[in-house]
Amino acid sequence: DAMVIQNPRYQVTQFGKPVTLSCSQTLNHNVMYWYQQKSSQAPKLLFHYYDKDFNNEADTPDNFQSRRPNTSFCFLDIRSPGLGDAAMYLCATSKGRGPRGETQYFGPGTRLLVL
């Protein structure tokens, strides 16, 4: 089945130690998104790629960066995680240029714990 895969499902890191979260997709979608979801809150968009075109949200901290080496993979890098970065990180994909009401398909998420 075509899907969005996130690895690892759970990640523990130390305060200030760089961490990378991974997302891959078999849907061949052009757009990939990264969301941060803190406990009991709505997902908050950090950035997205349309193909190789990177789009950062205005309020995304510089501590968060992303790479998309090819259509299938996208990475979220947190350069110096703080305690406030502990959250669920969700990757999603959609087919193409909008807005036209296309569905976003979400991965299972990676829960990040910062010690």
Added chain:
Amino acid sequence: AQSVTQLGSHVSVSEGALVLLRCNYSSSVPPYLFWYVQYPNQGLQLLLKYTSAATLVKGINGFEAEFKKSETSFHLTKPSAHMSDAAEYFCAVSDQSYNTDKLIFGTGTRLQVFP
């Protein structure tokens, strides 16, 4: 700019009872509206979406939603709740100032189902 408001952060129903989760939207253009469900420690799964084709939208797991322009509402209903429906439900709207289907989420409603 588009936005959604979900009334009621928690809703509790008995098994077999009607489920009604409320969502109101704000949009200066015809909106694209979505309902997603999130089970604990999982990603988001699309329940249904409205893209102007029909005002009554049927989704998965017996859920449906009706788009009412006069009330700017897109409430989610299910005639008979099942224990497995217990989850967090998010209403979302596409931000049409973007050239991709960026989603703006409501704050979510947690549904509890009692036996």
